[in-house]
Amino acid sequence: MTNQGLTLLTKTLSAGPAHVIKSALEAEGIPAFVLDDHPAGLGVGLGITNARVMVLKDDLEAARNVLIQVQNELDD
Secondary structure (H helix, E strand, O other): OOOEEEEEEEEEEEHHHHHHHHHHHHHOOOOOEEEEEOHHHHHHHOOOOEEEEEEEEHHHHHHHHHHHHHHHHHHH
């Protein structure tokens, strides 16, 4: 591994999808972190969070592939 810093994979409008993505990434052996998964500002009571799914920079390409798979499954 060359660069262990975290980078943004995606943002979601609620915590649920962010945690689904995180679980899918971890199932593929990709460490993932969800940040800002609590309601804030105008989102209070509406479930709007702007949650961020973060991965290690070295895992970004593989994580994008998993994200595409998850998005396809959620769209079905």
